[in-house]
Amino acid sequence: MAELRLFNSLTRQLERFDPVHPGEARVYTCGPTVYNYPHIGNMRAYVFADVLGRTLSAHGLKLTHVINITDVGHLTDEADAGEDKLEKAAAKSGETIWDIARHYTEAFRDDVRALNIRQPAHWSVATDYIDDMIAFAGEIAEAHCYQLDSGLYFDVSSVQDYGRLARAVTEEGEGRIETVDGKRNAADFAIWRTTPPGETRQMEWDSPWGRGAPGWHLECSVMGEKLLGFPFDIHTGGIDHREIHHPNEIAQNQAFCGCGGLSDAANSGARIWMHNNFLVERTGKMSKSAGEFLRLQLLVDRGYHPLAYRLMCLQAHYRSELEFAWDGLGAALTRLKRMVMQAEGLQAAGPGDADHPKFAALIERFDAAMADDLNTPVALTALEEALAIRKVDAGAKRAVVERMDAVLGLNLLTLSRADLRVRPGNAVIEPNEIEDALARRNAARAEKDFATSDAIRDELAARGVEVMDGDPLGWEWKL
Numbered sequence: 001m002a003e004l005r006l007f008n009s010l011t012r013q014l015e016r017f018d019p020v021h022p023g024e025a026r027v028y029t030c031g032p033t034v035y036n037y038p039h040i041g042n043m044r045a046y047v048f049a050d051v052l053g054r055t056l057s058a059h060g061l062k063l064t065h066v067i068n069i070t071d072v073g074h075l076t077d078e079a080d081a082g083e084d085k086l087e088k089a090a091a092k093s094g095e096t097i098w099d100i101a102r103h104y105t106e107a108f109r110d111d112v113r114a115l116n117i118r119q120p121a122h123w124s125v126a127t128d129y130i131d132d133m134i135a136f137a138g139e140i141a142e143a144h145c146y147q148l149d150s151g152l153y154f155d156v157s158s159v160q161d162y163g164r165l166a167r168a169v170t171e172e173g174e175g176r177i178e179t180v181d182g183k184r185n186a187a188d189f190a191i192w193r194t195t196p197p198g199e200t201r202q203m204e205w206d207s208p209w210g211r212g213a214p215g216w217h218l219e220c221s222v223m224g225e226k227l228l229g230f231p232f233d234i235h236t237g238g239i240d241h242r243e244i245h246h247p248n249e250i251a252q253n254q255a256f257c258g259c260g261g262l263s264d265a266a267n268s269g270a271r272i273w274m275h276n277n278f279l280v281e282r283t284g285k286m287s288k289s290a291g292e293f294l295r296l297q298l299l300v301d302r303g304y305h306p307l308a309y310r311l312m313c314l315q316a317h318y319r320s321e322l323e324f325a326w327d328g329l330g331a332a333l334t335r336l337k338r339m340v341m342q343a344e345g346l347q348a349a350g351p352g353d354a355d356h357p358k359f360a361a362l363i364e365r366f367d368a369a370m371a372d373d374l375n376t377p378v379a380l381t382a383l384e385e386a387l388a389i390r391k392v393d394a395g396a397k398r399a400v401v402e403r404m405d406a407v408l409g410l411n412l413l414t415l416s417r418a419d420l421r422v423r424p425g426n427a428v429i430e431p432n433e434i435e436d437a438l439a440r441r442n443a444a445r446a447e448k449d450f451a452t453s454d455a456i457r458d459e460l461a462a463r464g465v466e467v468m469d470g471d472p473l474g475w476e477w478k479l
């Protein structure tokens with residue numbers, strides 16, 4: 001298989017993937033903050049991480065993937081200011097933080113399943129690692145931190161080259177970063193936030209620096225180290241994390257690893273740092289608070305199968321910005337239907353061998369595209385061309401589609417066209433009623449009773465169902 005090359009945000013270059021542990025790949029993905037439903041932009045980050053994981057598996061590597069769940073410590077302002085997002089949500093709703101975290105973690109995992117994102121080896125929940133966080137902070141506190149009333153702060157000037165991932169000099173962040181009296185450098189950040197006197201938080205723990213809660217950056221450093229060991233292979237997140245969250249993680253990792261002497265990669269905790277670009281709306285970055293809240297469930301309610309959204313993500317390279325538009329999603333759904341229709345005939349095919357000469361060039365193109373920093377748009381065209389090849393052993397074709405779909409994850413060999421016909425939330429008719437009416441209509445047509453047949457069609461139309469005679473995709477009806 002082609003040599004796997006990935007874009008490393010640390011060096012801003014494509015680099016050959018050389019596993020730290022031969023035959024293995026260890027990947028950490030920053031997970032969601034479970035104070036609200038994820039929007040589809042958030043889910044783009046996990047579709048990307050999933051395709052990365054599937055590609056590593058396809059290269060024969062034993063994958064250990066960790067995705068965390070942030071249930072404490074993520075502040076409303078990325079730059080170390082504001083309130084804890086979960087505390088705030090709890091205060092607003094009157095529910096406990098634990099209930100909120102449970103509810104939105106479930107919602108996130110529903111979306112993960114719907115998008116055919118594989119289960120990682122570990123879903124690490126931040127609050128399960130508090131003791132480890134206190135121990136990690138304890139190791140680096142003396143040489144790298146100082147205490148203020150509001151918590152234990154990390155001194156970014158105590159490590160070499162702070163902010164190299166963001167390509168930002170230490171002072172550049174000023175203005176975006178909370179001014180706290182006594183901070184030595186503008187970019188210093190709290191790794192432990194002590195609860196102010198007179199205030200109580202739902203989530204707080206005793207520590208050598210007072211009762212309080214861990215900083216968000218500390219959480220990811222600790223879970224990565226604990227579950228994967230430093231250095232591990234790849235750390236992923238959305239492009240926004242390249243600016244503050246990941247530089248701060250790297251600074252802590254450097255401190256923990258002892259700084260100096262080690263290579264840049266080993267020092268950073270992970271060798272390769274990868275970032276997916278944003279899904280944007282015409283009006284700007286997608287967010288949970290502004291505009292229409294684009295949840296995956298909203299797409300489904302409007303009649304789009306979740307995997308059409310997955311395909312929409314794959315149609316763009318993960319490092320390109322992707323603009324969400326409903327007609328673009330519609331086009332992705334049509335493309336998926338076409339692929340599913342071509343694959344339907346293969347579901348019953350017997351075993352075959354993907355090493356068939358008719359497919360060799362396409363497989364090579366597919367593998368080369370994926371090995372070239374996960375070029376899914378090109379890989380998709382190879383898959384479509386494979387689906388379109390005619391007069392070939394069905395078993396071999398099935399094996400080729402299976403091999404490619406193991407990487408892209410569109411479920412082509414299990415989906416049917418009927419599965420893709422999602423009933424919009426506002427539909428006033430059940431699918432079985434439609435099927436009954438169509439069966440009656442077919443019977444009428446067989447008896448050349450066109451009056452009845454037309455009447456049934458009109459009745460269906462009145463209830464919002466369009467009958468699609470002679471549809472090239474074999475789509476008999478749509479709502």
Ligand SMILES: Nc1ncnc2c1ncn2[C@@H]1O[C@H](COP(=O)(O)OP(=O)(O)OP(=O)(O)O)[C@@H](O)[C@H]1O
Binds near residue numbers: 040042237
């Ligand atoms: N519009 C987007 N497109 C792609 N990835 C995104 C987008 N917004 C956030 N992400 C990524 O989603 C993942 C989960 O983010 P998290 O749950 O912390 O939400 P968030 O960053 O608080 O989102 P928001 O600011 O929209 O509330 C992170 O990797 C983040 O970088």
Ligand SMILES: [Zn+2]
Binds near residue numbers: 029030031220237245
């Ligand atoms: Zn993180």
